[in-house]
Amino acid sequence: MILLKIFVVPFLAVCGYAVEITVASSGGNVTVMLGYGAMEEEINHAGDGGLYAELIRNRAFQGSDLYPSSLDAWEAVNGAELALQSLADPLSLALPYSMNVKGNSSVIGFKNSGYWGIDVQAQTYTGSFWARGSYNGSFTAALETSAGDTLISVEIDSESVSDAWVQHNFTLTPTSPASDTDNVFSITFNAAEADGGALDFNLISLFPPTYSDRPNGMRKDLMEALAVYGTKFLRFPGGNNLEGETVGDRWIWNNTIGPLTSRPGRASTWDYEETDGLGLVEYMEWCDDLGIEPILAVWSGLALDETVVSESEIDIYVQEALDELEFLTGSVDTEYGALRAQYGHPDPWTIRYVEVGNEDYLNGGLDSYISYRFSAFYDAITEKYPEISIIASTIEMTLPGNANGDYHMYDTPDAFVEAFNQWDQYSNEHHYLLGELAATEYNGADVSQMYPWWSGSVGEAVYLLGAERNADKIIGATYAPLMCNIDSYQWTPNFIAYDADTAATAPSTSYYVYQLFNQHIITNTLPANSSTGFGPLYYVAGLDNSTDERIFKAAVYNSTGDVPIGLTFEGVDEGTTAQLTVRTAPEATSANEVGGANVVSTNTTTLTAGSGGMFSFSLPNLSVAVLVTSSSTA
Numbered sequence: 001m002i003l004l005k006i007f008v009v010p011f012l013a014v015c016g017y018a019v020e021i022t023v024a025s026s027g028g029n030v031t032v033m034l035g036y037g038a039m040e041e042e043i044n045h046a047g048d049g050g051l052y053a054e055l056i057r058n059r060a061f062q063g064s065d066l067y068p069s070s071l072d073a074w075e076a077v078n079g080a081e082l083a084l085q086s087l088a089d090p091l092s093l094a095l096p097y098s099m100n101v102k103g104n105s106s107v108i109g110f111k112n113s114g115y116w117g118i119d120v121q122a123q124t125y126t127g128s129f130w131a132r133g134s135y136n137g138s139f140t141a142a143l144e145t146s147a148g149d150t151l152i153s154v155e156i157d158s159e160s161v162s163d164a165w166v167q168h169n170f171t172l173t174p175t176s177p178a179s180d181t182d183n184v185f186s187i188t189f190n191a192a193e194a195d196g197g198a199l200d201f202n203l204i205s206l207f208p209p210t211y212s213d214r215p216n217g218m219r220k221d222l223m224e225a226l227a228v229y230g231t232k233f234l235r236f237p238g239g240n241n242l243e244g245e246t247v248g249d250r251w252i253w254n255n256t257i258g259p260l261t262s263r264p265g266r267a268s269t270w271d272y273e274e275t276d277g278l279g280l281v282e283y284m285e286w287c288d289d290l291g292i293e294p295i296l297a298v299w300s301g302l303a304l305d306e307t308v309v310s311e312s313e314i315d316i317y318v319q320e321a322l323d324e325l326e327f328l329t330g331s332v333d334t335e336y337g338a339l340r341a342q343y344g345h346p347d348p349w350t351i352r353y354v355e356v357g358n359e360d361y362l363n364g365g366l367d368s369y370i371s372y373r374f375s376a377f378y379d380a381i382t383e384k385y386p387e388i389s390i391i392a393s394t395i396e397m398t399l400p401g402n403a404n405g406d407y408h409m410y411d412t413p414d415a416f417v418e419a420f421n422q423w424d425q426y427s428n429e430h431h432y433l434l435g436e437l438a439a440t441e442y443n444g445a446d447v448s449q450m451y452p453w454w455s456g457s458v459g460e461a462v463y464l465l466g467a468e469r470n471a472d473k474i475i476g477a478t479y480a481p482l483m484c485n486i487d488s489y490q491w492t493p494n495f496i497a498y499d500a501d502t503a504a505t506a507p508s509t510s511y512y513v514y515q516l517f518n519q520h521i522i523t524n525t526l527p528a529n530s531s532t533g534f535g536p537l538y539y540v541a542g543l544d545n546s547t548d549e550r551i552f553k554a555a556v557y558n559s560t561g562d563v564p565i566g567l568t569f570e571g572v573d574e575g576t577t578a579q580l581t582v583r584t585a586p587e588a589t590s591a592n593e594v595g596g597a598n599v600v601s602t603n604t605t606t607l608t609a610g611s612g613g614m615f616s617f618s619l620p621n622l623s624v625a626v627l628v629t630s631s632s633t634a
């Protein structure tokens, strides 16, 4: 996180005056901006326990040096003995640990508490587990309340044998929803009929219906929230998550593909072992399902423990990136393109943006990044894929050729407002991703907030308007982090917060700012002049060349009252109508909390241009607004 506070906008503490703004009909710039997107990484259980719809936590006892395998989230049923074991004959090399379940009483088993609860609705859940050991009886799989009341159960005939791992599939279809998410999933069996009273279990999985009905897919309500947001791109797989604590812990693309039995999982950067069930292919399917642009980040030779790969070894990792790109974009005649086809995707994907690393200006990485690491990736990828735009993970370097930069900012609302004209200072020779943005602390208070709050969101809005004014230089912008499971998180505030209860999901106040701005993408900026300059009203004007609609986006920050505005678009005549959407919240500190009501109000009105084609309206303190004219312009 770095702060650029060099360009300070003079603040005009004027009130009660009309701001008159005239927008020219031509003379602006062609935008390169995709719009507003998302940045996903395994922080705050954004993947496992979040977007990735798996309901069973610690399903395959995956572990690492940092987070050793354990029986976390599992509990015995009817006095069974549960033991973590590493068998000579594991389910797979990637999943070496399993759970031995042993008991004397007839019906024994185990249960899982999910990602801090399980949402049980009247819908079909798809489950599977692998068992090993001679057993000719049946299994019972069930969803139960934590108090032990069965919500739904199913009998599964055992196919389990002594010398092999056998998969058992089942479905559970409750006929009514549970009263809350304080539920568990259990499997029981008759120990008296099992050889030695014991069986081995691994990869115990349960999915609700997923977004777009994809097997191994994504949680519906969270993907729907991203669809409503209108996200335009996805930057993945991080973030710090890409980097890893050590070189060995980095995100390795080909450990995240193929059958779940061949994915070892990984020590995430964020204090837990991730399953990698949400892997490279699932990220691409996520982009396909939302129709958005992937921004693929590749590991650049820097780990968070400040290890830097030497110049003589960097080519190993450049090759990894090239292999990954071949997997995604190569024809089925290539080695890795053939592998992609084998995993169900014969058609190549298109990758237009590759980011080299993450925040390489931190952790002692900048010198080596500038001297050889960035250029090694840039040269090799550009040579093989000249159509791909390469993004450096910093703006603190001289960018070669047509390379682009990534800028991150975590700060106070005031700092975001003061940086309104940051991008005016840059030329459009290179383009910039605003890959991580968030107002994290109140002005003057050095404390990170739990949730985005309204004045912070308006501060961000001001900054985004400054970026849109320079949309010929900006690739896109995104709040970060994207998601937060409030039952297990490492960082606040976040864009969307949730827990196991799919009805309690809380898109933040910032979400409603980004979402409003994302609804109308400006394809060409238009010069606009005003009687007062910027502050407390900040704005951008432009047009959508597919409809010829004129678009005006604005935010008011720090005014002492309503700001009356007279807005004229050259070529838009008296009588033309426009839709004005204004978002506000009751208090500067208002926030959206999980399970709570949305504090952001939306007021949409239709305005008609008066004499001289002027639209007259006023915007309150701490508001964001978008005005769009009807498409008929003179």
Ligand SMILES: *[C@@H]1O[C@H](CO)[C@@H](O)[C@H](O)[C@H]1NC(C)=O
Pocket: 079, 080, 081, 102, 103, 104, 105
């Ligand atoms: C089974 O019973 C034996 C003898 O009563 C006892 O020692 C053992 O702990 C029991 N095992 C389990 C898993 O209950």
Ligand SMILES: *[C@@H]1O[C@H](CO)[C@@H](O)[C@H](O)[C@H]1NC(C)=O
Pocket: 128, 167, 168, 169
């Ligand atoms: C269980 O389901 C998986 C995934 O659909 C499938 O690949 C597998 O063949 C099924 N196994 C059995 C034993 O039906």
Ligand SMILES: *[C@@H]1O[C@H](CO)[C@@H](O)[C@H](O)[C@H]1NC(C)=O
Pocket: 134, 135, 136, 193, 194, 195
């Ligand atoms: C299950 O049935 C098979 C085949 O009849 C038999 O070999 C095996 O011993 C049985 N297992 C148990 C635990 O009874």
Ligand SMILES: *[C@@H]1O[C@H](CO)[C@@H](O)[C@H](O)[C@H]1NC(C)=O
Pocket: 254, 255, 319, 320, 323
């Ligand atoms: C992943 O790919 C690299 C080459 O890029 C190869 O050395 C490695 O063995 C592969 N790993 C797996 C698990 O296939």
Ligand SMILES: *[C@@H]1O[C@H](CO)[C@@H](O)[C@H](O)[C@H]1NC(C)=O
Pocket: 011, 413, 414, 415, 417, 418, 558
């Ligand atoms: C907002 O107002 C406060 C108090 O009047 C002032 O300290 C602060 O600098 C202002 N912020 C901006 C970005 O104008």
Ligand SMILES: *[C@@H]1O[C@H](CO)[C@@H](O)[C@H](O)[C@H]1NC(C)=O
Pocket: 030, 031, 032, 522, 523, 524, 545, 546
């Ligand atoms: C609209 O603008 C975009 C750039 O934002 C440009 O790529 C496209 O060609 C333009 N379309 C028309 C019809 O002018």
Ligand SMILES: *[C@@H]1O[C@H](CO)[C@@H](O)[C@H](O)[C@H]1NC(C)=O
Pocket: 027, 028, 029, 427, 428, 469, 470, 472, 525, 526, 527, 528
């Ligand atoms: C277009 O870009 C030029 C050069 O960067 C800049 O001076 C001008 O203000 C921009 N125009 C608009 C309308 O943003």
Ligand SMILES: *[C@@H]1O[C@H](CO)[C@@H](O)[C@H](O)[C@H]1NC(C)=O
Pocket: 022, 024, 529, 530, 531
């Ligand atoms: C803004 O530009 C228009 C012409 O496009 C001009 O008539 C008007 O005087 C200008 N207003 C200000 C405040 O500069």
Ligand SMILES: *[C@@H]1O[C@H](CO)[C@@H](O)[C@H](O)[C@H]1NC(C)=O
Pocket: 455, 557, 558, 559, 560, 561, 588, 621, 622
């Ligand atoms: C306007 O918003 C600022 C925060 O930016 C707040 O300090 C101020 O009290 C607000 N003014 C009014 C009149 O509500």
Ligand SMILES: *[C@@H]1O[C@H](CO)[C@@H](O)[C@H](O)[C@H]1NC(C)=O
Pocket: 603, 604, 605, 617, 618
């Ligand atoms: C919505 O905006 C209109 C026009 O600015 C205003 O008259 C009306 O009171 C607003 N409604 C609400 C609920 O704020």
